[in-house]
Amino acid sequence: xxxxxxxxxxxxxxxxxxxxxxxxxxxxxxxxxxxxxxxxxxxxxxxxxxxxxxxxxxxxxxxxxxxxxxxxxxxxxxxxxxxxxxxxxxxxxxxxxxxxxxxxxxxxxxxxxxxxxxxxxxxxxxxxxxxxxxxxxxxxxxxxxxxxxxxxxxxxxxxxxxxxxxxxxxxxxxxxxxxxxxxxxxxxxxxxxxxxxxxxxxxxxxxxxxxxxxxxxxxxxxxxxxxxxxxxxxxxxxxxxxxxxxxxxxxxxxxxxxxxx
Amino acid sequence: xxxxxxxxxxxxxxxxxxxxxxxxxxxxxxxxxxxxxxxxxxxxxxxxxxxxxxxxxxxxxxxxxxxxxxxxxxxxxxxxxxxxxxxxxxxxxxxxxxxxxxxxxxxxxxxxxxxxxxxxxxxxxxxxxxxxxxxxxxxxxxxxxxxxxxxxxxxxxxxxxxxxxxxxxxxxxxxxxxxxxxxxxxxxxxxxxxxxxxxxxxxxxxxxxxxxxxxxxxxxxxxxxxxxxxxxxxxxxxxxxxxxxxxxxxxxxxx
Ligand SMILES: Nc1ncnc2c1ncn2[C@@H]1O[C@H](COP(=O)(O)OP(=O)(O)O)[C@@H](O)[C@H]1O
Ligand SMILES: [Mg+2]
Numbered sequence: 001x002x003x004x005x006x007x008x009x010x011x012x013x014x015x016x017x018x019x020x021x022x023x024x025x026x027x028x029x030x031x032x033x034x035x036x037x038x039x040x041x042x043x044x045x046x047x048x049x050x051x052x053x054x055x056x057x058x059x060x061x062x063x064x065x066x067x068x069x070x071x072x073x074x075x076x077x078x079x080x081x082x083x084x085x086x087x088x089x090x091x092x093x094x095x096x097x098x099x100x101x102x103x104x105x106x107x108x109x110x111x112x113x114x115x116x117x118x119x120x121x122x123x124x125x126x127x128x129x130x131x132x133x134x135x136x137x138x139x140x141x142x143x144x145x146x147x148x149x150x151x152x153x154x155x156x157x158x159x160x161x162x163x164x165x166x167x168x169x170x171x172x173x174x175x176x177x178x179x180x181x182x183x184x185x186x187x188x189x190x191x192x193x194x195x196x197x198x199x200x201x202x203x204x205x206x207x208x209x210x211x212x213x214x215x216x217x218x219x220x221x222x223x224x225x226x227x228x229x230x231x232x233x234x235x236x237x238x239x240x241x242x243x244x245x246x247x248x249x250x251x252x253x254x255x256x257x258x259x260x261x
Numbered sequence: 262x263x264x265x266x267x268x269x270x271x272x273x274x275x276x277x278x279x280x281x282x283x284x285x286x287x288x289x290x291x292x293x294x295x296x297x298x299x300x301x302x303x304x305x306x307x308x309x310x311x312x313x314x315x316x317x318x319x320x321x322x323x324x325x326x327x328x329x330x331x332x333x334x335x336x337x338x339x340x341x342x343x344x345x346x347x348x349x350x351x352x353x354x355x356x357x358x359x360x361x362x363x364x365x366x367x368x369x370x371x372x373x374x375x376x377x378x379x380x381x382x383x384x385x386x387x388x389x390x391x392x393x394x395x396x397x398x399x400x401x402x403x404x405x406x407x408x409x410x411x412x413x414x415x416x417x418x419x420x421x422x423x424x425x426x427x428x429x430x431x432x433x434x435x436x437x438x439x440x441x442x443x444x445x446x447x448x449x450x451x452x453x454x455x456x457x458x459x460x461x462x463x464x465x466x467x468x469x470x471x472x473x474x475x476x477x478x479x480x481x482x483x484x485x486x487x488x489x490x491x492x493x494x495x496x497x498x499x500x501x502x503x504x505x506x507x508x509x510x511x512x513x514x515x516x
Contacts, residue, residue, distance in 0.1 A: 151347050154321045157340035159416055161368035169364065173355035250355045250396045 040220040048220035049227060055209070056228055062204035064232070066122055066197065067190040070129020074186060077130065078137035083171075086145035103135050107193070111200045120201050128197035129190050136185040144178030145171060177251075180244035187236040191229060267330065268420045268452040269295040269318060274327030276313065286477040287313050288324070293471050293480060295420065295454050300446065302455045302463035304509065305473035311456045312348055314478070315422045318454065319345045332419065344421035344451065348428075350409040352397040358408050359393035365415040380415070386445070387411045403434040410442070414449055424456045439465060440494060447491070460513075464488075464505045465497060472512050482512040 022042045029041040040048075049056070081099075085092040111128050118124035148171055156166045198207025206225050213221035245252065271293050278285040287310040295301045303311050316322040318329060320341035329336040331343065352361045359380055366376035384390045387407045397405055406426055413421055426442075427435045439462060446453065457463050463470045464486055472482040486505060488496055496502055 149351075151349070152351055152353065154316070154319075154340070155345065155347060155351055156364070156368065157321065158319050158343060158345040159365045159368035160340070160342050161364075165368060169353065169356075173353070176355075248355070250398075253396050253399055255399060 038219065040223060044220045045223040045227065048218070049224040052221055052224055056206075056225065059204055059206050059209040059225075060228055060232065062202075062208075063191065063194045063198065063206045063229075066125035066194040066205065067129055067187075067236075069122070070126040070193065071133050071186060071190040073126060073130045074133035074137055074190075075183075078134045078141055078182070081134075081138050082141035082145055082175075085142060092142075099135065099138065102131070107132055107196060111197055114197075115201050120203055125194050125197035125202060125205070129193040132189045132193040133186040136189065137179070137182040140178040140182030141175055144175030147178075148174050176248055177244075180240065180247070183244075184237060184240050187240050188233050191233045191236065195229060266297050267294050268297055268299070268332060269293075269454060270330040271314075271318065272328045272330075274314070274317060274324045274329065276310075276317065276322070276324040276326075278313075288317075289477040289479045290327070291473070291478060291480055292327075293454075293483075295452050297419075298450060298452055300453045300455065300466055300468045302457055302467040302470045303473060304457055304460060304463040304470050305478060306475055306513075307458055309473045309475055310478035311458075311473060312424055314473075315345065315424050315454070315456060318422055319343050321345075342416065343418045344413040344416045344423075346409055346413040346421070346423045346426055348424040350397075350405045350426075352405055352409055352412075354397055356396075357393065358389060358395050358397070358400070361397065361408060362412050362415065365412060365417070369417060380411070383411055383414070386448070388441075402430050403438060406430065406438060407441075410445070414445070414451070419452055421451045421453045422456075423453060425458065426455075427462070428458070435462075436494065442466070443490075443492065460506055460509050461497060464502060464509070465492065470505075470509065472509060482509065484508060 026041045026043060029039060081095070085095055107128065110131065111124075114127045114131075115124045118127055152170045152174075153166055156170060161169070194205065195207040195210070198205035199211060200207075202208050206229055210222055210225045213219070213225065271291055273290045273292055274288055275286075275290055276288045278287055291310075291314060293301070293303070303314065305311055313322065317324050318331075318336075318341075320329070320331075320336045320339055323338055331341050352358075353364075356364075359377060362380035362383070363373075363376035366379055367373070371379070381393065384393060387410065389404060389408060389411065392400065392404065397408070400408065410423075410426065413423070427438050430438065443466065455463075455466060467486050470482075470484045470486060471480050472484070473479065474481045484505060488499065488501060
C-alpha cells in the first residue's frame, strides 16, 4: 500500500491550501459579520451537515441510485455505439457528427423535456445522467478501438479463434485504459447530472434538498448539500482509479527484476 | 496443381498495395515451395514484400493474382491454420507468459486446465521455466522471442511461417537462438518458411534459400544449401558456406 502513502504525500499541498482557505473564510465571515443567509462560515455549514445528516443520507441515496443507474446505462450505450461505429466506417461517418451535436445542446434546456417525457420519478434522472455520461465514454472507447493492433487480430484469426474470443483477448484489454479515462470523467458528470435532473423536478435527491434549503433561506444547509456532492464525487473518482488499478495488473508489474539470458 | 508432398506452394503470386491513389506493386509473380520437413528461407532486403508474402501465405491477405496451396488445399480468402509468427513478437502485454502461450490451445477449444498443463510442459524446452507468471514487458528480448515461438509451435499445423524472429536481437543472443531453433525443430518436426534479411542466418538455418529482389519483389535466385545436419556454429567458416554466401551476395548486387 505504498501507493496510498505517496498519494497522501502528493495531495498534502492541496490539503494545506484547502485548510488555509477554510480558516480564512471562517475568519472573514466572523470579522465582517455577513448575514448567515449570504455566506455562512464553515463552522455553521459543518453544524448544518451534522444536524441534517439523516435527511441528507436519504437524499444522497436517491442521487446515487440515479447516478449509478444512469452511468451503467451510459457504459452499455457507449460500448455498443463504439463497437458498432468501429466496425462499420460509414456508420462512424454518419453518427459522429450527431454525437457531437448531442453534446452541444445544453442539458439545462433538455432536462425539462426529459422530465415531461419520463415524469418526476427516477427514470428522468437516469435519462439526464446517461445523456451527459455516455459521450466521454463513447469518445474514449472509440479512440481505444481505433488503436487496436490489426496484427494482433490477424494472429488470433490464424489460430482460428472465434470472434468472441478475439474481442475478449484483444479489443477488450486494449481499450481498458481508454475506458477508465472516460469513466473518470463520466463518474463526476454522473453526480452532477443527477443533481441537475433533481433540481428541475423530483421527489428526492440532493438536488431537491438544495432547492428546499434555498427556498427557506437555509444557506448553511445548501452548502452542506454541496459539500456532500463534492465528497461523493471525490470518493467515486477515487474508486474509479482503484478499479482501474485492480483491472489492469499488467500495468503495475515491477520492471527492476528484468531477466537476462 | 499442388504437388502432394508440398506443405506450401505459391504460384505466380502478385500483389499491389493501394493507398489513396497510389499504387505500390509489392510482389511480382512470386512462386515458391516448402516441402515436407523442409526449412526454407526467404531472403531479401527490407521493403521487398517478405512480410506481405507471409500474410498472403497465411490467408490473411488476398493477392491480386496467383494461387496458394497449403497441405495441398487451396487457400482462399480466410485465415489458414498455420504457425504464423508476425514480425513483432506480439505477445499480449495484458497476458502472462502462460496465458499468452495458452492462446492457440484455447482457440482450438481446449479447456483452461488442459491448456495450462500443456504450456507448462513446454516451458523447460523453451528455457522459460519459472517465468510463467511474468508479463511480457518483464522479459528480455530473447525470452520474448522464445515465448512467441512456443506460442507458434502450439498452433496445430505442420507449417510454421516465421517473420524475422531474431532481427531485433543483439548478435550474440541471435546466434544462440538460431542454434536453439534448429534443436527445437528437430524435436517438433515442422516445415518452415523463414523470413530474414541476413544472408548468414539464411544459409546457416536452411535447406533451401529463395532470394527476393527489391520492390516489387521477384524471386531472383533459388539455392539449395547442402551442408550436413546437425549443423554446429563452426559451419559458418566452412568453404562451402563461404561459397554460398558469395553467390547470394552476388545476386543481391545484380538486381
Ligand atoms: N498495409 C500496407 N499498405 C500499404 N503499403 C504497405 C502495407 N504494408 C506494407 N506496405 C509497403 O509494402 C512494401 C513491402 O512491405 P513488407 O511486406 O513489410 O516488406 P518487408 O517485410 O520485406 O520489409 C513496403 O514498401 C511497405 O511500405
Ligand atoms: Mg517485414
